[in-house]
Amino acid sequence: MVFSSIFFIFMFLPAALICYYLVPARFIAVRNVVLLIFSILFYAWGEPVYVILMLFSTMCNYFLGLDINHNIKEDRRREAGRTLIFAIVFNLFILGYFKYAGFLISNLNAILPVDIPFKELPLPIGISFYTFQTMSYIIDLYRGKVGVQKSYMRFALYVTMFPQLIAGPIVRYDDVEKQLADRQYSLTKFGNGAARFIVGMGKKVFLANNIGVVWTDISATAPEHLSALAAWIGIIAYTFQIYFDFSGYSDMAIGLGKMFGFEFLENFNYPYIAKSITEFWRRWHMSLSSWFKEYVYIPLGGNREGTAKQIRNILVVWLLTGLWHGAQWTFIAWGVYYGLLLLLEKFVLSRWQTRWPAFLQHLYCMLFVCIGWVFFASSSIGNAFAYLGAMFGFGGGIADGTAVYYLTTNFLLFVILILASLPIGRRLKQKFVEVKGRVGVTLAMAGYVVILVLTVGYLVTESYNPFLYFRF
Amino acid sequence: MKYDKIALGVKIAMVVLLFAYIFMLTSSSADNKKPLEKVADQVISTKIKEDTGIREEGAKELKRYYSLNAADIDGFVLYGPAGTMDVGEILIIKAKDESQMEDIRTSVQNRIDEQLKNFNGYGTNQTELLNHAVIRTNGRFLFFAVGDQAASLGQSFSKSVRK
Numbered sequence: 001m002v003f004s005s006i007f008f009i010f011m012f013l014p015a016a017l018i019c020y021y022l023v024p025a026r027f028i029a030v031r032n033v034v035l036l037i038f039s040i041l042f043y044a045w046g047e048p049v050y051v052i053l054m055l056f057s058t059m060c061n062y063f064l065g066l067d068i069n070h071n072i073k074e075d076r077r078r079e080a081g082r083t084l085i086f087a088i089v090f091n092l093f094i095l096g097y098f099k100y101a102g103f104l105i106s107n108l109n110a111i112l113p114v115d116i117p118f119k120e121l122p123l124p125i126g127i128s129f130y131t132f133q134t135m136s137y138i139i140d141l142y143r144g145k146v147g148v149q150k151s152y153m154r155f156a157l158y159v160t161m162f163p164q165l166i167a168g169p170i171v172r173y174d175d176v177e178k179q180l181a182d183r184q185y186s187l188t189k190f191g192n193g194a195a196r197f198i199v200g201m202g203k204k205v206f207l208a209n210n211i212g213v214v215w216t217d218i219s220a221t222a223p224e225h226l227s228a229l230a231a232w233i234g235i236i237a238y239t240f241q242i243y244f245d246f247s248g249y250s251d252m253a254i255g256l257g258k259m260f261g262f263e264f265l266e267n268f269n270y271p272y273i274a275k276s277i278t279e280f281w282r283r284w285h286m287s288l289s290s291w292f293k294e295y296v297y298i299p300l301g302g303n304r305e306g307t308a309k310q311i312r313n314i315l316v317v318w319l320l321t322g323l324w325h326g327a328q329w330t331f332i333a334w335g336v337y338y339g340l341l342l343l344l345e346k347f348v349l350s351r352w353q354t355r356w357p358a359f360l361q362h363l364y365c366m367l368f369v370c371i372g373w374v375f376f377a378s379s380s381i382g383n384a385f386a387y388l389g390a391m392f393g394f395g396g397g398i399a400d401g402t403a404v405y406y407l408t409t410n411f412l413l414f415v416i417l418i419l420a421s422l423p424i425g426r427r428l429k430q431k432f433v434e435v436k437g438r439v440g441v442t443l444a445m446a447g448y449v450v451i452l453v454l455t456v457g458y459l460v461t462e463s464y465n466p467f468l469y470f471r472f
Numbered sequence: 473m474k475y476d477k478i479a480l481g482v483k484i485a486m487v488v489l490l491f492a493y494i495f496m497l498t499s500s501s502a503d504n505k506k507p508l509e510k511v512a513d514q515v516i517s518t519k520i521k522e523d524t525g526i527r528e529e530g531a532k533e534l535k536r537y538y539s540l541n542a543a544d545i546d547g548f549v550l551y552g553p554a555g556t557m558d559v560g561e562i563l564i565i566k567a568k569d570e571s572q573m574e575d576i577r578t579s580v581q582n583r584i585d586e587q588l589k590n591f592n593g594y595g596t597n598q599t600e601l602l603n604h605a606v607i608r609t610n611g612r613f614l615f616f617a618v619g620d621q622a623a624s625l626g627q628s629f630s631k632s633v634r635k
Contacts (some may be wrong), residue, residue: 009621022532060486067479079476086483090490097494119498213596273609402593 001045003197004204006459008356012042013256017161020260025185032157032180035260042162043126050124057094058159060146061087061134062152068141069148080142087138095131098124103327126166128324130159132291137173139295146174154180161254169267169287172294176299184263193258195448200251202451205458207417208245211237214410219377221402223386223395228362230403233392235370237410238377240417243272246285272421275361276369277341288324292317307347314346315339325376334375341368486598503633504611508566509612512549514632515625516562524619525554526562532583538563538579547610559587560619564629567612580607580616587618610634 001008016038023030044051064087098121105118137158140146149155149186158180164171194363218226226234228266242321250267271283281289300313315336322335347355371388376386390397419425433440521524529552531542542548546566553561563580567573584605591598606617606626615629 049497056489058495063482063486067482070475070479083479083483089487094490119496213600216599216603217593217596220588222589222592225593 001042002155002202003249003256004459006456009456009459012038017259023338028182029151029153032153035162036153036157038161038164039157039160039162043160043165050127053094053098053124053323054126054160054247055156057130057134058156059152061088061138061159061169062149062155064090064138065141065148065155068138072142072144073348084138084142089133091131091135091138096128097126100323100327120462128167129170132170132175132288133159136170136291136295140172140174146177148184149173149177149180161257161262162252163260163262164264169250169253169264170291171264171287172291175265179262185261189261191259191445192259193255193260195444196255196258198255198448198455199250200248200253201455203244203248203251203420205455207420208241208243210413211410211417211459212241213303214406215241215377218406219387223383223390226387226390226395227397227400227403228391228393228395229399230406231387231458233403233406233410234371235374235377235387236414239272239366239370240414240421242373242376243268243421244417268340270423272366272369273362275358276345276349276365276367277338278345280365280369281338281342288321292321298319311343314343318342328379330375330378330382333384334372334382337372337375399444451468476508504613506633508547508549508564508613510519511566511629511632512564515564515615515628516549516551520562520621520625521551524621525558526551526560526619527554528552537561538583539575540565540579544568544575545548557589557595557598559595559601561617561627562615562619563614567614570612573612573614574608576614577607577609580614583616584618 001012003009004229005322016035019038020031020034023034025031040051040055043054060304064083067083068080068087071083102118102121105116106447107116137149137155141148149158155286156172158171158176159165161171214237215234218230218237221230223231247268254264266286267285267287269283269286271280273328274283297317300316301309302313318339320330320335320337321338322333325331325334353364356364362387371391372405374385374387374391377380386395429444433444436443498521527556529537529550533552534542534548534550535542537550540548546568548563548565549561553559565576569577584602588599588602590601593621601618601620601622604622605616608615608624608626610627610630610633612631613629615626619625
């Protein structure tokens with residue numbers, strides 16, 4: 001089920017909220033069960049077969065958590081360590097089989113003289129997100145950072161909670177441990193959640209979907225017929241599409257969380273205002289980068305064991321980050337590309353970079369981010385290089401009428417997208433509400449209602465348009 | 473000791489259950505005995521035909537669109553685009569055996585690529601629909617659809633051919 005759909009907005013969400021709030025706040029265990037049931041229904045809507053896999057994974061990790069806790073309490077660190085390794089291998093096997101086995105076997109079949117038979121299954125939606133969540137619980141439990149969760153209902157709710165189940169943010173157990181047992185509700189919090197949900201939906205429906213049409217059009221043209229200007233317009237369109245699509249989803253997830261009394265950490269912080277690639281990754285998909293930092297980079301030794309190992313660690317993390325996004329060479333190339341760029345910044349550019357004029361720093365960052373998206377959006381490495389060729393004038397010339405048409409017809413949209421990528425809107429709203437007081441709040445609320453009404457109008461006429469990050 | 477044995481038993485059970493689940497998913501779950509016509513009737517309603525304007529096509533079009541010979545497969549039902557600017561189509565194929573499925577799937581993928589080339593640069597809506605084309609396989613059955621209702625038709629197909 002998609003958040004930005006009429007069924008979700010007018011049927012599923014109201015039903016979930018009514019059932020949830022009909023239960024008095026003091027019966028939090030019952031509220032948890034209500035939310036769990038709706039979360040399972042939400043998942044089962046699209047993938048009834050894979051609900052079993054998700055619940056099975058949840059059940060296994062719940063038991064493995066109990067086992068680790070039992071061994072730690074009995075001062076049997078070695079046995080706890082064995083269970084930890086079993087849990088990691090078990091979780092990675094599930095993720096690996098459903099997400100990467102087809103890719104691995106098709107590559108092996110291409111180089112081996114025999115054909116390994118393999119039946120590829122559809123990717124279970126959200127598997128990368130919920131596997132990382134369960135692993136964060138198991139690892140943190142072993143490290144003593146979190147307490148064991150003895151209630152299966154609470155643990156299952158942590159893994160399956162529908163606002164963040166399908167496309168994140170990756171919520172670490174540490175961040176919601178207390179909220180599973182006790183959370184604060186208020187009308188203001190609910191209102192802020194609803195406002196955040198509406199803003200996210202607006203980002204997806206108005207901005208991401210509209211600019212996505214430009215990218216779909218341009219990327220459908222063979223790169224040899226694509227002028228450099230058209231290729232740049234195309235990839236800039238995709239740059240905006242993926243940001244507003246994914247950050248819109250995160251806004252909706254965080255907003256829905258608030259509506260049910262939860263507080264999730266932010267996933268984006270205006271990444272396109274970054275002045276370096278390092279800063280970009282501190283602002284983009286923050287829950288994923290912090291997961292890799294915490295559970296891969298630091299355990300590998302981080303920057304504590306000399307330059308050579310630090311370089312290795314950075315490359316491993318970025319290779320895995322690329323691979324996490326999908327079983328495709330393009331994602332691996334995208335991850336390694338960022339690994340190399342970050343190494344370049346850390347060891348070479350950092351001495352001069354901060355002395356460049358701010359404008360140049362932004363330009364440099366966005367140039368490399370756009371190039372990165374070419375790999376991310378392409379179906380093969382060959383296509384990515386062909387598109388990059390077009391961007392640098394090796395396709396259909398420098399500029400053509402088609403490019404000018406795309407630019408002129410979408411000029412206003414591009415201006416809106418640039419403004420929406422900056423924190424100006426948020427600051428203006430804050431200032432407006434501060435200065436105008438109640439009138440400001442009322443007008444802001446009216447603004448949200450207008451966005452909601454217009455979005456619904458769009459959704460009624462629009463065909464199905466899922467989020468880009470659903471495939472991860 | 474007793475606890476360790478139970479914990480080990482639970483871990484073994486987890487692995488066994490996981491493999492059993494994967495085996496269940498990968499082994500064919502299709503009702504291969506079901507007649508193709510019955511599947512087609514359950515998936516493609518008269519209303520869909522009227523709404524989309526698609527029209528029934530024969531072996532010649534199967535060859536032209538997909539490079540597939542009707543004689544090589546058990547049967548097929550094909551509805552082609554209503555006009556030259558339309559991309560809506562529905563294809564259900566029943567193969568003679570499961571080893572044919574990969575080749576049939578490749579032929580369908582080639583058809584999508586070909587259509588994307590045809591509408592390249594000017595057919596925004598057509599390209600959008602082609603990018604969201606649905607291909608589903610189960611046992612000896614393959615389903616392919618392009619159009620606004622492709623996703624829901626795909627779900628009907630999965631239900632129809634399930635054992």
